[in-house]
Amino acid sequence: MQKPTRPHSQFLPKRAPDQLVLPETSLWYNLEISAHRYPDKIAIRYLDDAITYRELEAQATSLAGWLQQTAGVKKGDRVLLFMQNCPQFVISYYAILRADAVAVPINPMNRTEEFKHYVTDAGARVAICADDLVTGVAQAMSKLDSADQLQHLLVIRHGDALQLRFELSEDAPPAWLTTAHPLTADVTRWNVALGAELQPGPHTAGPEDMAVMPYTSGTTGFPKGCIHTHRSVMHNAVGGAIWTGSGSESVVLSVLPLFHVTGMQYGMNGPIYTGATVVMLPRWDREVAGRLISRYQVSHWTNISTMVIDLLASPNLTHYDLSSLRYIGGGGAAMPQAVAERLLDQFGLSYLEGYGLSETMAPTHFNPFDRPKLQCLGVPVFNTDARVVDPATLRELPPNEVGEIIVSGPQVFKGYWRKEDATREAFIEFEGRMFFRTGDLGRMDDEGYFFITDRLKRMINASGFKVWPAEVENLLYKHPDVQEACIIGTRDAYRGETVKALVVLRAHARDKTRAEDIIDWAKANMSAYKYPRVVEFVDALPKSGTGKVLWRQLQEAENVRNGHA
Structure with missing residues (x-):
């Protein structure tokens, strides 16, 4: 196989x-093989x-039998998964x-109206959800x-997977984890489905068959599937393990x-591919x-920087x-570079940043272990x-010029579900191959490392100067007093639009640090056109279920x- 010739090789x-x-x-087969090994x-x-690998495979097999024999699930049918992280997921x-x-x-943070869209758009007839979400499902x-x-609703209780010893917490387990919510008669309980011990038919799905359909909201309109x-998901499951040095001994x-x-x-x-412990x-x-x-003794931790x-x-x-x-x-x-430097100085850990989207089933770029760069997406993966x-x-564009990042690889999705126009708009033919348009702005340096500037539409135009909030x-x-920050644009009589910072202060600085202090520091540490002219202190920044601000x-x-709404 020909070796890559790009600068990052x-x-x-x-x-x-x-x-x-x-x-x-x-x-x-990844689970089946790990369960045998x-x-x-x-x-x-x-x-x-x-739960052991033997138990995990046995329960998944039994549930597959219920899906086929009781719920009538056939090859290619879409089944909704609606719950928090738990073994049942x-x-x-x-x-x-x-x-x-x-x-x-x-x-699982989606509300009634949002859940309706997934049912109708995916054409799903079966859903597996947590009992604390059943009321919203019923309303939908x-x-x-x-x-x-939906024709079948299988309901799990988070406590079903626990012996409720919660020894790792200094407090009582949270109510959402242990509370038993009332269920109606037209749902199937998890233990009943598994207890039936039904066996599925032969497994026939191959690499090119559909496996997963995550939804992405993009910038406009309803979420798109x-x-x-199996192949596009397999690429990053295998590649991610190799890139991060994860194996069967990993935790x-x-x-x-x-x-x-x-x-x-x-x-x-x-982890299931390698046989690691989660x-x-x-x-x-x-x-x-x-x-x-x-x-x-956890060895591998992928996270959001806010964590x-x-x-x-x-x-x-x-x-x-x-x-x-x-x-x-x-x-x-x-x-943030300051946080990464503290992580390295205090714990000897280099934070490896990566980049990807729902359309690429996680990374298209990752920083290499041997030569990471701070504030960098990394280099294209395998x-x-x-x-x-x-x-x-x-x-x-040549190196160091900002433009839109486009990607091509085995992990790139096949298109948006039942959205042919959106799919056509998402791809371009480039040098004889199809590339996905990420909608993200960035640049590549002389060594082939990529740096993101921001979303294509997230830009502040201050007196004609382009300000990228992420920067x-x-x-x-x-700043030693800043715990978190989010940059947005705000109206300005002179500049048209100017830079505003929403700041969460560290505990030691609350009620002490003034907005003027942050502005003066920023003025001394940033270019004149980009430093925040307005600072507002907030107790917390709103975040998505994945931790993104x-x-x-x-x-x-x-x-x-x-007054621009």
């Missing part, structure tokens, strides 16, 4: 291949409970794959025509939501996370043993080509205040 991880040769099997090895630790996901169907993971069903209704095959902290592609790949699919946290809690890393910032701000940080960590990294939100083009002319945010993190929500609220 010399910086690919040492001891790793230039190109991947992927298994010609479905994702299901390591039957009594712990696959998932969930708080104080554990993993069992359900692989049961759907074993039944030759398509897993459609949904953010009451607003749908009978032809669009991303069509992913992986799974805290990113499994409905999201990064959590799905690094907190579930990758230590699962249902929701982010820095104190519980610190104890989990310490107790189970690291939060953990490092814990007053109990010195009590946690982080020495077992060999890999720490993530994407979705840039890691079998992947990426370029920077002028978004208007689609002409490739200003990263600089603000260097909801900058668009903050921008829209500012527009309303300025």
Whole structure:
């Protein structure tokens, strides 16, 4: 196989291949093989409970039998997954794959109207959800025509996977985790489905069959389903394990939501492929996370940078043993340079940033272990080509010029579900191959490393100068009093639009640091056109279920205040 000739080739991880040769099997076989290799090895630790690979495979197989024989699921059918991180999510996901169907993971924060869209758009007739979400599902069903209704609703209780010992918390377990919500007669309980011990038919799905359909909102309109095959998911499950040095001896902290592609790949699919042990946290809690890393000697942790910032701000940080960590990294939100430097100085850990989207089933870029760069997306991963083009002319730009990032590789999705126009708009033909238009602005340096500037539409035009919010945010993190920051545009009589910073102060600075102090510091540390002219202190920044700051929500609220809504 021809080796890549792009500038970054010399910086690919040492001891790793230039190109991947992927298994010609479905994702299901990854679990089957790991269960045969390591039957009594712990696959998932969930708080104080554990499930072995043998048990994981057996339960997924039994549930696949229920899906086929009772729920009538056929090859290619879409099955909704609607719950927090828990072992039942993993069992359900692989049961759907074993039944030759398509897993459609949904953010459990979605409300009634939002859930309706997933049912109708995906054409789903079966859903597996947590009992605390059943009321919302029922409300959604009451607003749908009978032809669009779910025919089977399988309900799990988070406590079903626990012995409820919750020893890792200093407090009582949260109510959402242990409360038994009332269920109606027209649902099937998890234990009943598994207890039937039904066996599925032969597994026939192959690499090119649909496997997973995560939804992405993009910048406008309703969320769109991303069509992913077993092959596109397999690429980053295998490649991610090789890139991060994960194997069967690894212990992986799974805290990113499994409905999201990064959590799905690094907190579930990758570890199952290698036979690693997953230590699962249902929701982010820095104190519980610190104890989990310490107790189970976690070696690999993929996260959102805001989680690291939060953990490092814990007053109990010195009590946690982080020495077992060999890999720490993530994407979705840039890691502030000051925080990355503290992580390296205090713990000897280089934070490896990466980049990807739902359309690419997690990374297209990752920083190499041997030569990472701060504030950088990294280099294209195995079998992947990426370029920077002028978004208007689609002409490739030379190094260090900002344009739209386009990517081509095995992990790129096949298109948007039932959205032919959107699919056509998302791809361009470039040098005889199809490339996906990410909609993200960035640049490539002389060594082939990529740097993101911002979303194509997230830009502040201050007196004709282009200000990229992510860049200003990263600089603000260097201020000793700033814990978190989000940059938005606000109205300005002279500049038309100017830069506003929403800032969460560190505990020691609250009620002491003034807005003027932040502005003066920024003025001294940033170019004149980009430093914030307005600073507003907030107690917290709104975040999505994946930990990303909801900058668009903050921008829209500012527009309303300025009379631009």
